[in-house]
Structure formats: C-alpha cells, structure tokens
Amino acid sequence: MGLREDLERFREVGEERREDLESFIRYGDLSGSNSDEIEIPIKVVDLPEFKYDQLDRGGVGQGQGGTPDVGQPVGQPQPQPGDGDGDGDEDGEPGEEGGEHGYYEMDPEEFAEELDEELGLDLEPKGKEVIEEIEGDFTDVTRTGPNSTLDFERLFKQGLKRKLATDFDEEFVREAMRVAGETPESVYRWCRAENILVSLPWIESEWDKIPDDERGRWDSFGEMTDNVERSTAVQRIRRRGLREIPFRRDDERYRHPEIEEKKQKNVVVVNIRDVSGSMRETKRELVERTFTPLDWYLQGKYDNAEFVYIAHDADAWEVDREEFFGIRSGGGTRISSAYELAKQVLEEQYPWAEWNRYVFAAGDSENSSNDTTERVIPLMRDIPANRHAYVETQPGGTAINATHAEEVDRAFADDGDVVVASVGSPEDVTDAIYEILQPASAKAKAETS
C-alpha cells in the first residue's frame, strides 16, 4: 500500500531536515525542554501556513466546575478548532488534534555526542579519576534505579539544604511592609541589609495584599524589630512540618552494587548568573541561551555530574535548576558575592582532590566599582578549577561601565583555564559554547595566532 512508502518517506524527510543543532541552539525555543529530554524541532513536520500569532490570538476555554475569575492564569491553551489539519472527517475521540508535535526528542547524552561532533569538541576532564573498587556494596550511585535503592538520606539532605538556602521568614517581611511610609524597594533594601533572602518580585507581589489600614502599624523598622519576633529556619520548619521540603528529581541517587573496578569521573559544575536589575529581557535570554545547552551538554556527558546553581545581584544565593532558568530579581550587582558562595560550596562538598570543577558565570559585565579587581579576580585564583569561564551578555557590543569581562580577561590572559566569551546576539552562542569548552591548549593557540 502506498502509505508504507509515505511513512518511509516521512522518516527520511524528517531525519534529513531536522533542524541542525547549531541553528537550534541559536534560534530554537529552549524553554520547553527539560533536563531529561531535549526537543529538537523537525522542520518539515507540519508544513508552514499562514496562521495567527498564538499569543495574540488568545482563545476560548471551558472552566472545570465553575466559571473562572477574570485575571486567573489558564495554563497551556486548550486545543482550538482550526488547530488540527482537519483533512477529512476525523471522527473518533475529540481533542485528538491537541498536543505538540514536530519535535525530535533526544536525551542529553545524544545531544552531547552531536555537539561534540558539530563543534569538534571532545571534552575529557583531566586527572581526578577516582578509581574505586567495590564489591557487592550498594554504594555506587546513579540517577535512575529501582525505588528500593533510592538514597533517601541524600535526597532529604539536599532538599533540606535547598530549603534553608531559599527560605526566609515571610511573616517577618510582611510585618516590615506594614512600616509607615516605606515602599517595596525600601523594604527590599532593608531586608537585604538584614540578610533576609527575599527577592524584590516577591515583595512586590505581596505588597498589595496588605490592607491599607495596616500600613502604619509600625513607625519604623526599628520599632517593628523590637516588637516582632523573628523565627529561625528551624522554628519555621518545626511549625510547618517537613512536607514542604522540596524534593527534586535532580537529587535522586540510586545506589547500586559495583562489582568491577570502575573509573569514575567526578564533575561538579557551578553555574552563576547575574540577576540584578540591569539584566533586562534580552540579556537574560542570552544567558539562558548559553547556559541551557551547556547544561544539557554536561548533563549528557557525565553520569555523575553535580550541578550547583547560584544566582546573584549584590548578594548571592543557591537555587535549583528549575528556578535558575527563568529567575529574575533586581537590585545592584556584586559579582564577588557569587564567587564567595561558590568557594564555600565547593570547599565543603566538592574537594578539589576528588572533583573536576567547572565554574561558569554569566552576566552583563557590569559590576560595582573595584569589585572585580579587588575581590573577584583573587577569588577566582583562589578557587582551583579545571575551567573558569565568564560569559558576557551585552546585546550590541559593550557598554561603558561593563568592564568585568575585560578585566578578568586581562588578568588571566596567559591562563588557559580561564576563558572569557562574549555573546551579543543568539548567533554568538555556539561560538561561546565552543570557547568555554575548548581544551585549554586551544585558547593559548588562539591567543597567539
């Protein structure tokens, strides 16, 4: 039957015209993919047609169990008439037109292989190969496995750590919003001075929930602190219980027995991003466009890669992967805060003797004065790593006060392990990835030639 041939042809055509990796990294929609599965669009699937802009079109939905309120978010748009190809009278189950298609799915491993091929990379971490000889003990870990071998203790600890790292006393901050005459910005500044890890958007989103007549409850922050008791993280956890511990798939490790001698590559990747007020939409997008494929690549490359995600403005805090991509904040910039935190995390958990370390940072190269030379560069020298990289995302060239990248580049001009890359538009992303991941010797060559 002719259909068999059509099917074969579809597979040929689909494979052949799959959007190549490079243009996907430059232009593709990276947001839909998660770390387990990468969706590369297949160009031919669904021929293009004149259609409405999906965001502009809007649509009609049906409330489940009641009419929803205006302003309520609706999640993913529901399938609409006109979405399907509609040829013929496709009876059967309705709604079958729905859902996304037209993607070629690859796992991070495949992605890493293809990127290696495409960029001519082959990243082999030098040294630090811990040789373990284990017999029959459930001590080795992988990211998947039967439930009975899940290392729950580790999962719990990691979750708890994340919790503590991002937790703050919400009630206390709300009281601060009741101080007379303050604005969200001033409350935010005050909180930061008090080492409360709250973000400006959170304050802004809560601001209007405070009734006006409670606004003047306190005359000053001082009066408020004297009268309101701050709760510690431990108290809060006691009160609210442990159900709120954020368990992440990323933290799941399964023990399995190793019988043979095995070379293990321990890799830790620290991703640092600047989320300060100057990081506007395009800059943020460029950071994500660089970090997302980098993240996939390393996830795919190493079985036991560990990832640490750090966001910073004038202060730094650790976040989890989902939050890292898409994070926004405000406030000033102090890049050294992130390196201080990175140093602390690496020293505590990932000793240089056992781990290959990659420290990648990205931002618009704007930093508070002298922070780079006085603090960041010494810190970078002080954190031993296989590779330090800074990615400058400055759309359309450099700004006058954006000197961080330049200063770092100058300071480490003859150090092959420190790389500075610049991304001005999506086209530069693949080159930047190449620069970041290239073997150390290649940099030296590139510099001399």
Add this chain to the structure above:
Amino acid sequence: MTTRLRRFRRAAREEAERLEEPVREAAALARKLGLDPYPVNYWVVDYDEMNQLIAYGGFQRRYPHWRWGMTYDRQQKQDQFGMGKAFEIVNNDDPSHAFLQESNTLADQKAVITHVEAHADFFRNNEWFSRFSGDNDLDAAAMLERHAETIQRYVDDSDIDREAVERFVDAVTCLEDTIDQHRPLSADPDTGRTQPEDLRERLDGMDLSAAVREAVFDDEWLDGLAEAEAAAADLDHPRSDVLGFLREHATVYDEEAGEAVEMESWQKDVLDLLRREAYYFAPQKMTKTMNEGWAAFWESLMMGEERFAGEDEFLTYADHQSRVLGSPGMNPYKLGKELWEYVENTTNRREVADKLLRVEGITWRNFHDAVDFERVQSLLEPPAAIDTVRSDTLDDLAALPEDDPRVDWEALDRALSDPDAVDIDRYPWKVLTYEGLAERHFSLLKPQYCGFLRRIRRSELEQLSRYMFDDEKYASVEEAIDDVDKTAGWNRMREVRRSHNDVTFVDAFLSPEFVEENHYFTYEYTRATGDFRVASTDHADVKKKLLLQFTNFGKPTIAVFDDNFENRGELLLGHRYNGIMLDIGEARDVLERIHELWGRPVNLMTIRKEFDEHEVEVARRRNREPEPTEAGVRIRYDGDSFDEFELEPELEERIQASDVDYDTKPEEWLS
C-alpha cells in the same frame, strides 16, 4: 502471514454479518426521523487499516506524500499508547463509505452507525457541500484515486525529479487554506486582471519623431504613468483564491537558470488537482462543529431515546457518549450538539407560544400569569398509544382514527397480521411516522427542558404577537395546544442544516445561557506576567473569540493584491488585518515556498504589533498591559533573503479591517 490475514478476514466477516441488521434498521430509522442520507457502504476494518484510513482522510487511495505517513505515524502512536482510538471514519461521497473498527463493541458499532447516517445526511443536504459537485455526480473516491494515479505517474517519471514533485506538493499544500471557499470551484476563477494598456505601445504606433517623444513622453513619465495605472487597476480588487490565481498566472523559479520560467505541464496539473482537493475538503472544515453536533444529536436520539441500543448495551453506550462529549476544551461534538438542541427548543417554544397567544384572553403582556404552564405541559404529552409502543399495545394504536398522521398504518397492518415480521419490541418506531416520532420526542417535554417554555422572554412574546391578526383563534388552551405542530423543531433544524456553516451557526445560535452554563471564557496572553489569563466570561466576548476561530478555517485571510507590484512582476499579497497579528515566522516560511511557485520576488503586507522593551518592563512592574504600536510592514522575499519595508499608508489602510475587534482583554487588566 496468510493465516493471520485469513483469520482477520474471518473476524471481519463475522463482524460484518453481525452488523447487517443494525445497519439496515439505522438507515430506516434515520429516514423516519426526516433525514435524507446518502446511501452508506459500511466496511469493517482492523486497527491498522483504520489508522491508514485516518491518515488518508477517510479514503483508500491518495497521492504519494510524506504528510500521510506522518499522520499515520502519529495515529499509530496514539492508538498504541491508548491516547485515543478511532471508532469510525466516514467520507463525503455518494454513496458514502464508512469504516468501522472491528474491535468496537456492538454498542459502539450501533452508536457509530447512527452517527454515520446523520453525517451522510449532512453531506448530502448542506449547501456548502453541494457547491463542490454542483449538478454533477460526486464521486470523491474515484476523483482522489485519479489524482493519486496522476501524481504517482509524475513521481515515477524518470524525466521529473521525484524531489521536485515533492517540493512542489509541499509548496502548494502550504496554501491549501488560501482559497475562496465561499465560491464554488466550478465558478469562473476570479483570477483575471485588467491590464491597462501601456501607453508606449500606442505611441509606437503613432509614428512620432524621437525628439518629440523624448521631450514630451520621457521614460520616467511613462514609467510613472504605467505604474500608477497598473496600481489603480489592480489594487481595487484583491483575490482571495491565491491558489487559483497562481494557477492562472504563476511561473516557477528555476534554480539552474536563476529566473522565472513557465510552469511545466506537470506542475500546472498538480496545482490543479491539489486545488480541487482543497475545495473538496473545505466544506468539512467549514462545518465541523455543525456536522459533528448534528451527528451527535441524532445519534443520541436514536441510541438513547429511541432505544436503538439494546437494554444490555445502554450502559456501554452511555459511557461511550460521555467520553466523546465529555472531553474538555472546545469540543465540536458538545458545542455543536448543544447548539442544535437550542435550535430545536427555541423553535418548539416559539411554536407553542404562537398558539397560546392566539387563545382568547392571552396576550404577550399577561402571558406569564395567564398561562398555567404545568397544564400546558401535560396537554403536550403524547397519548399513551404513541408514547408507549410495545407488541402488546398495538391495539391501542389501531384504535386511533384511521387518518391519524402519526401512525404508519401500513407497517401497523403488517405487524398486526404477522407479529414475527416486525419486531415491535425492538423497533417500536416502525409503526410510527415522522409526525408520530416528533410527538414522542417533543423536546419541551424532556425533563431537562421542562422550565424552558416558562422562561420565554417578554420581548420575544411581544415580537411574536406584533403582526398576529387572528389572535383570538382559540377559545381554550386545549384547542390551541392541540394545534401545535410538534414537528416544528425538527423541520427548522433541517432548514438550518441546509444553509448554515459554523460561522453563521455559532453567530445565530450561541446563547448567553449556553456560555454561562458551560463556564466558557476567553483567554488572552498578558505580557505583564508572561502567561495566558482569563480575559472575559461575557457571552458576547466568547462568541467573538469563537467566531475568530471559525472564520476562514480559523486562519488569517490572505489575498493577492497585485501580480505586478511596482511594475516589476513581483507578487503582492496582503494579510487582511483584523486586529490579530500573523505568526510572522511561519509567514516567512510560507513566502519562501510561494516564491517557488511564483518565480519572482514575493511580498506580503501585514501589520505587526510591536512592543517597546522598556515599556513592557515598566508595564510588568506596574502590573498592567503594555500598549502595542501597530506598524504596517511589507516583507519581501527574493529567493535569497528577506527584506522589510515600512508599508505605504494607503496600502496599510487597504489591509486594515477596522470594524472588527477580536481582542477581549478587559479594560482593567489584572488590576
């Protein structure tokens, strides 16, 4: 392999035998209910054959193209992972062909058969469908098979590059919805252009001296004139049948020569065939909601109320139906069915109110007080003999007056003289006529609609009585109700089914109650928070958004505005902007393909909403929506790269439709 096939074939044959009686009886019942379907040939197929048929849009043969393979692949996976199985597919043909999945339960099969009969009625009687064939015989399967053979021949032809055929089909397919679906295919294609005569040719014939010519009619002036005239001649009448226009006027781009060349005959042929298919399938896309609703309505009446599902099958059927109607989102089955019920109910109500208003002493002013609705309700009840028909109640029917139009006297005689010939307990409708069945199923008597009559609005009553002359025709309510035509609702439904399409159907019959009861709402994208949010629950807004999704297949309207743009032979397309922006990325991809069909540079005029990044950021912080600026752009593709130009104001005005607004965002968004 052979044994497996034989086993399957035997299973199919057994299934076919089992279905013979339901098929025969469903067709008879459908006709009794006033439907007039094409004859239907039923086929029993296994799951794989079903997936193939779905991929081919309900036919057994289509032209070779990878797209079918893609649909097949998707369908197969869907089937495999249990994400939705197809029960049947029926095609629009005379006779229609319906394919039933072998593994369906008997209850499913019966439901599907009743559903199919209603579709076949719709295909035959809806005017949008009859436009395609006109007075000729519709022989769709044969037509598509001929197309398949022709294109296959080109693919196999060693003089034609297989890839070239495929690419050509791809390009044409991108435009399959840019036809003029409101005109029949057989009408003169509205693709001609009146080319103004170039003055140069006239001057050539006038034998003027070169000096005079150069002084008076210099080239610049002549070019300007020709341009202005060409523009004036062409721009006043955009053609929406882009495919037809290309068929008449297009050349193709020849990569080796690097220029436009005449289309080869195979290309013209393929373009013709594909355009014809686009016109053939267009009515199905234009009436999807009506057609599915129609089928669901009659299926439910036959299966449930007329008990075509046996007692033991009823639960399976109820489950089947709730799965089909219950799926969330904009479900054409549910939306369509409820709209049809609304047509039926409002017509019946109007009929009853009309009769009641003619009773002495009842006026539109005192209607709600003067009418005893419970009494009316009981007067509307059918007599027991019609309501309950069993083999042991036939004598009651026979006792009715001999000219009672509700009784099928011939069938009744047969049933009485030979009880074995007609299985009355199974098919009680056999001894009733259309009138009898309409009385049995009069919609206002159904428990879910018993308050419907009472809820009639004063304004409707007033309107009804405005031109009523004999408003004292009946002395009593009994007399009036006795005169009620119980077939009014169904008659009206058949009229609506004849002439409407989804756009007019939704526009005319979507009621506020319907929107409210089903908790419909519109949603829009908000840039302040970067997600979709509920924008309105007002029925007028919901209707507006729905109409947007039905109008022109839910796609933006694109028309040819000029085929000699700026006198350089460039194609100028225009997007008729209704406030909703094009997906510009996709539009560029389409332009690339149109370039292959046009051979010279192609232009698209559209209007783009632009957001200033800074303003978006500010809006975000203040939780309000940023205002876009609308900028007219002309996107030009020359076979190599894209250019963008600002659109001349007079052109921008020509593509703006300022009297429509599909935006349902509230004034105080998110505040």
